[in-house]
Amino acid sequence: xxxxxxxxxxxxxxxxxxxxxxxxxxxxxxxxxxxxxxxxxxxxxxxxxxxxxxxxxxxxxxxxxxxxxxxxxxxxxxxxxxxxxxxxxxxxxxxxxxxxxxxxxxxxxxxxxxxxxxxxxxxxxxxxxxxxxxxxxxxxxxxxxxxxxxxxxxxxxxxxxxxxxxxxxxxxxxxxxxxxxxxxxxxxxxxxxxxxxxxxxxxxxxxxxxxxxxxxxxxxxxxxxxxxxxxxxxxxxxxxxxxxxxxxxxxxxxxxxxxxxxxxxxxxxxxxxxxxxxxxxxxxxxxxxxxxxxxxxxxxxxxxxxxxxxxxxxxxxxxxxxxxxxxxxxxxxxxxxxxxxxxxxxxxxxxxxxxxxxxxxxxxxxxxxxxxxxxxxxxxxxxxxxxxxxxxxxxxxxxxxxxxxxxxxxxxxxxxxxxxxxxxxxxxxxxxxxxxxxxxxxxxxxxxxxxxxxxxxxxxxxxxxxxxxxxxxxxxxxxxxxxxxxxxxxxxxxxxxxxxxxxxxxxxxxxxxxxxxxxxxxxxxxxxxxxxxxxxxxxxxxxxxxxxxxxxxxxxxxxxxxxxxxxxxxxx
Numbered sequence: 001x002x003x004x005x006x007x008x009x010x011x012x013x014x015x016x017x018x019x020x021x022x023x024x025x026x027x028x029x030x031x032x033x034x035x036x037x038x039x040x041x042x043x044x045x046x047x048x049x050x051x052x053x054x055x056x057x058x059x060x061x062x063x064x065x066x067x068x069x070x071x072x073x074x075x076x077x078x079x080x081x082x083x084x085x086x087x088x089x090x091x092x093x094x095x096x097x098x099x100x101x102x103x104x105x106x107x108x109x110x111x112x113x114x115x116x117x118x119x120x121x122x123x124x125x126x127x128x129x130x131x132x133x134x135x136x137x138x139x140x141x142x143x144x145x146x147x148x149x150x151x152x153x154x155x156x157x158x159x160x161x162x163x164x165x166x167x168x169x170x171x172x173x174x175x176x177x178x179x180x181x182x183x184x185x186x187x188x189x190x191x192x193x194x195x196x197x198x199x200x201x202x203x204x205x206x207x208x209x210x211x212x213x214x215x216x217x218x219x220x221x222x223x224x225x226x227x228x229x230x231x232x233x234x235x236x237x238x239x240x241x242x243x244x245x246x247x248x249x250x251x252x253x254x255x256x257x258x259x260x261x262x263x264x265x266x267x268x269x270x271x272x273x274x275x276x277x278x279x280x281x282x283x284x285x286x287x288x289x290x291x292x293x294x295x296x297x298x299x300x301x302x303x304x305x306x307x308x309x310x311x312x313x314x315x316x317x318x319x320x321x322x323x324x325x326x327x328x329x330x331x332x333x334x335x336x337x338x339x340x341x342x343x344x345x346x347x348x349x350x351x352x353x354x355x356x357x358x359x360x361x362x363x364x365x366x367x368x369x370x371x372x373x374x375x376x377x378x379x380x381x382x383x384x385x386x387x388x389x390x391x392x393x394x395x396x397x398x399x400x401x402x403x404x405x406x407x408x409x410x411x412x413x414x415x416x417x418x419x420x421x422x423x424x425x426x427x428x429x430x431x432x433x434x435x436x437x438x439x440x441x442x443x444x445x446x447x448x449x450x451x452x453x454x455x456x457x458x459x460x461x462x463x464x465x466x467x468x469x470x471x472x473x474x475x476x477x478x479x480x481x482x483x484x485x486x487x488x489x490x491x492x493x494x495x496x497x498x499x500x501x502x503x504x505x506x507x508x509x510x511x512x513x514x515x516x517x518x519x520x521x522x523x524x525x526x527x528x529x530x531x532x533x534x535x536x537x538x539x540x541x542x543x544x545x546x547x548x549x550x551x552x553x554x555x556x557x558x559x560x561x562x563x564x565x566x567x568x569x570x571x572x
Contacts (some may be wrong), residue, residue, distance in 0.1 A: 001537075001549055001550070001552055001553055001554065001555065002530075002535075002550070002551070002552070002553055003553065004533060004534055004553045007513070007514055007532075007533045007553075008514070009506075009512055009513040009514065011044050011281055011507065012280075012281050012282060012285075012512060013281075014042055014043060014044035014281055015042070015043055015044065015271055015278050015279050015280060015281065016043060016044050016045045016046065016047075016279050016280075016281050016283065016284045017038070017043055017045075017046040017047070017256075017257050017258050017260065017270055017271045017279060018045075018046070018047040018049075018072065018074070018089070018091065018199075018229075018255050018256060018257040018279060018283070018284065018287075019047065019049050019074075019076070019089060019201065019229065019232075019255075019256070019257020019258060019259045019260070020034060020046045020047060020048055020049060020074075020257060020258065020259075020260045020270065021048075021049065021050055021051070021076075021259070021260060021261045021262075022034055022048060022050055022056045022060070023056070023138065023140070023141055024050045024053050024055040024056035024140060024141050024142065025050035025051040025052070025053050025076075025141055025142045025144055025147075026051060026141070026143075026144040026145075026146035026147050026150075026261060026264060027050070027260065027261045027262045027264065028150075028261065028262030028263045028264055029260075029262045030056075030059070031048060031056035031057070031059040031060035031063060032059055032060070032063040034046065034048065034060060034270070035060055035063040035064045035067060035069050035071065036063075037270050038069045038270060038271070039067050039068070039069050041269075041270055041271045041272070042271075043069065043270070043271050044068075044069070044070065044281050044284075045069065045070035045071070045072055045281070045284055046069070046070075046071065046072065046270070046271075047071075047072035047073075047074035047089075047091055047257065048060050048071060048072070048073070048074050049074035049075055049076045049089050049090075049091075049257070050074075050075065050076065050142065051075075051076050051077075051078065051111075051142055051144050052075065052076075052077060052078065052104060052107040052108050052111055052142055053075065053104070053108065053141075053142040054073070054075060054095040054100075054101065054104060055140060055142070057071070057073045057074075057095055061073075070507070072091055072092065072284070073091070073092060073093065073095045074089060074090060074091050075089070075090045075093070075095075075104070075191075076088070076089050076090075076201060077089075077090065077107070077182075077187040077190075077191075078107075078111075078181055079181050079182050079183055079184040079186070079187045080178075080181040080182075080183065081183065081184050081206075081216060082208075082212075084206050084207075084208075085171070085181075085206075086184045086200075086206055086216070087201040087202065087205075088184055088187040088188060088191070088198050088199065088200060088201065089198070089199040089200075089201045089229065089255070089257075090187075090191040090196040090197065090198055090199070091196060091197040091199065091255075091287060091291075092195065092196055092197050092287070092288075092291045093191050093194045093195055093196025093197075094194045094195050094196075097194055099194075100194045103190065107182075108142050110179050110180050110181075111142060111143070111144070111179060112143065113179070114177055114178070114179030115131055115134070115143050115144075115145075115148065116131040117177045118145075118148065118169060118175055118176070118177045119131040119134060119148065121175050121177065122168070122175050125175075127152075127157065127168075127175075128155065128157060129148070129151060129152060129155075129157070131143075133151065134147055134148055134151045137150075137151055137154070145164075145165070145169050146161075146261065146264050148164070148169060149161045149164035149165060149168075149169065149264075150264055152164055152168070161264060161266075184200075184216070184219075184220055184223075185219065185220060185223035188220055188223045188224045188225050189223055189224060192224040195291070197226050197227060197253070197287055197290060197291055198220075198224065198225050198226055198227070199225075199226070199227040199228065199229055199253070199255045200216075200217065200220060200225060200227070200228045200229060201229050201259075202229055202232050202234070202259065203217075203228055203229065203243055203246070204232075204234075204235070204239050204243075205234070210242070213246070214246060217246055217250055217252075218250070221250045221251075221252065225250075225252065226252060226253055226290060227247070227252050227253035227254065227255045227287065228243055228246060228247045228252050228253075228254070228255065229243070229255050229256055229257065230243035230244050230247055230254045230255065230256055231254070231255075231256025231257070231277060231278070231279045231283075232256060232257070232258075232259065232273070232277075233257075233258045233259055233268055233273030233274055233277055234273075234274070253283070253286055253287055253290055254283050254286070255279075255283060255287065256277070256279035256283060257279060258270055258271060258272065258273040258277055259273075284510070285510035285511070285512065286510060287510065288508070288509060288510025289509065289510040289511070291510075292359070292509050292510070293359070294334070294359060294509055294510065294511070295332050297332075297515075298332055298333055298334055298511065298515070299327075299331075299333045299334070299511075299515045299516070299517060299572065300333065300334040300335075300336060300505070300506065300509070300511050300515065300516050300517070301324075301327060301333060301334070301335050301336065301516075301517045301518070301519070301569075301572075302336045302338045302363065302498070302501075302502050302516065302517070302518040302519070302528055302532065303324075303335065303336070303337060303338060303518075303519050303565075304338055304339065304498075304518075304519060304520040304521065304522070304525050304528070305337060305339050305341075305349060306339070306426070306521075306522075307520075307521035307522060307538060307540060307541060307560050308519050308520050308521050308525070308538050308560055308565070309324075309337075309519070309560075309565065310560065311560055311561050312560070312561055314426060315353070316353055316355075317563055319563045319566050320563055320565055320566055320569075322566075323563075323565065323566045323569040323570050324569065326569075326570070327569055327572065328357045328358070329357075334357075334359045334360070334361070334509075334511075335355075335357050335360050335361075336360070336361045336362070336363055336502075336505065337349070337350055337355060337360070337361075337362050337363070338362075338363040338367070338498055338501065338502075338518070338520075338528060339362075339363065339364055339366075340364075340365065340366045340484055340490060340498075340522075340524050341364060341365075341427055342364060342365060342406045342411070342427070342429060342450075342451070343362065343364035343365060343369045343371060343378070343450075344406075344408060344409040344410075344429060345364075345427050345428060345429050346362045346363075346364040346371075347362060347371070348428055348429075350362060350373075356373070357373075358374070359374060360373040360374070361373060361505060363498065363501045363502075363505070364450070365406075365450035365451045365492065365496065366451065366480075366482075366484075366490060366492050366496055366497060366498055366501075366524050367382075367496050367497050367498045367499070367500055367501025367502070367528075368381065368382040368383070368450035368451060368492055368493060368496035368501075369381050369382075369450050370501060370504070370505060379508075380501075380504060380505075380508075381450065382450065382492075382493040382495055382496040383447070383448035383449060383450055383493060384405075384448060384449055384450070384451065384452065384479075384491070384492075384493055385448060386441045386442045386445075386448060388475055388478070388479070388491075389405060389437075389438075389441040389445075389448075389449060389452060390438065390439065390440075390441055391471065391474055391475070392452050392454075392471055392491055393405075393414070393437065393438030393439075393441075393452075394438060395467055395470055395471055395474075396438075396454060396467065397438065399463050399466060399467045399470075400463065401454050401455075401456055401463055401464065401467055402417055402419040402420075402454065402455045402456070403438075403452060403453070403454050403455075404419075404420065404423070404452065404453050404455075405437065405441070405445070405449045405451065405452045405453075406429075406449050406450065406451060407432070407444070407445045407446055407447075407449065408446060408447075409429065409430060410429060410430045410431065410432040411423070411424070411427075411429050411430070411431045411432065412432045412434060412437050412444060412445065413431065413432075413433060413434075413437065414433065414434065414435045414437055414438055415433055415435070416431050416433050418457065419455040419456075419457060422455070422457060423453075423455060450492070450493070450496065451490065451491060451492050451496075452491040453488060453489070453490060453491065454467065454488070454489040454491065455487055455488055455489075456487055456489075457487055460483075460486060460487050460489075464483070464489050467489070468481050468489060471491070477494060478493070478494050479491060479492065479493070479494055480492040480493065480494050480495075480496060480497060482523055482524055483523060484522055484523055484524045485522060485523075485544065486544070490524060497524075497527040497528075498518075498520070498524060498525060498527055498528035499526075499527025499528045499529075499530060499531035500527070500531075501528070502516055502518060502528050502531045502532060503531055512533075513531065513532065513533055514533035515533060516531070516532040516533050516534075517532055517533065517534045517535075517536065517572055518531070518532035518534070518535050518536065519535075519536035519537075519538065519565055519568075520536075520537070520538065520541065520548070521537070521538035521540055521541030521544075521545070521548070521560065522541055522544065522545055523544075523545045523547065525541070525545075525548070526545065526547050526548060526551045527551075529548060529551040529552045530551040533553075534553050534554065534572065535551055535552040535553050535554070536552060536553075536554055536555075536556060536565065536568055537549060537551070537552030537554070537555045537556070538555075538556050538559065538560055538564055538565075539555055539556045539557065539558060539559050539564055540559035540560050540561075540564070542555070554568060556568065
């Protein structure tokens, strides 16, 4: 067995940057380029916080797939307070909500009108500029004063971008025109309305003094402010400590970022600012927990059902249920029902067993799908391509093996057989026979499935190995092929394991994996045991899956029919 003390999550050793701009406002890197730069810089995550714009988020999200870089949906909103331009950064709001996007477009339009007037005023005095020319030089961007300054620099009218702000378009300069702005309280309320985390950006840039800044924070806290940018590219140790103390006094989250704009802010680097900035991942994790309403010290338990939580009669004993209830209700922890079964069957199982806890999640198809019970929605899904399904069914036919896949609430197979009957003794799902599923899965299935399953009840060691070898050779590195018991061959996407599901969900919720507990009894549970801070191996699983002993940190003293989990759960 491994030692629990050996466990550490490397993600917490990498920094984040929660204040970054792209070409969709006044940065010089595209959202895609920012993802590549973040990877180069060794960041774990960055927030795309363009001015009054969400236009780059989808591009950044798509570019981040498979990179290990998390893109946090963000925005930076300009507000007016005592004649000063105060910025509120929003994180994790529902940027896809049509009402949110409609309101943001209003802010964008007001900014556009102001910039048109500013450019026209300069042009009237003979400065070679037009709003149309600036917009053409920044396609798809929400134009800001930085874009205007950059245009004047690129067309050689001025020798530096700073000159534009000190002599032409800064707040006290002759060509500055104020625009209609909302109050910082309104910005905070707007972001909270759409589930966001509002953060007061660069608090010392407003030159309010200590008392004035505290008065602003006090007002914004009453309006729903949740955080302060305590780490910022211009903060020295004194400013950082003062911002932390202010955040602590008002129970606010710490946030931080570089305010990276690319070459529009020379010498300012992504992640490190002017060289001394370091924003720890733990800050982002705390923000996630606040977003999801999870206590900072909460633990999360990933429990397999068959052979683990469940007895051989497929129920949960009173003692195990009492221990699980105490873990969740009495100690404020979270529970995940984690199974290799299809998600519709996992939902039915939870309902039949009356498993319903606050912040409960379901993990189905060996981690290929995650379901939020509170919000009643799937939020993560890994699938097999229709081409892989077609090939798997063809090879099963060639090797005379039974194979099935899944379509939402049904098992789909060319023909129901004794293997189907055997499987559905425990898995209560409808069976849909369709001879075309192997040849035309894209016609038979409503979406790409999460899994296929081969069953051989007579001689699994005879035909399944040859089938496995041929399928693996057809799609090298794309599939996770695992015998979950003596008769079942699971065909899953390569990243779909119970272990990866645990890692993803912990990161999604902001829970350090040292606070994750898992329990299982079968080969498909091994990655989950290894990924958790505490992995509980079931005594009854050691004969069929001896690798459990190496992956686990503790083995139960008794089996699943004799409340093996109870004494361990009661200690956690």
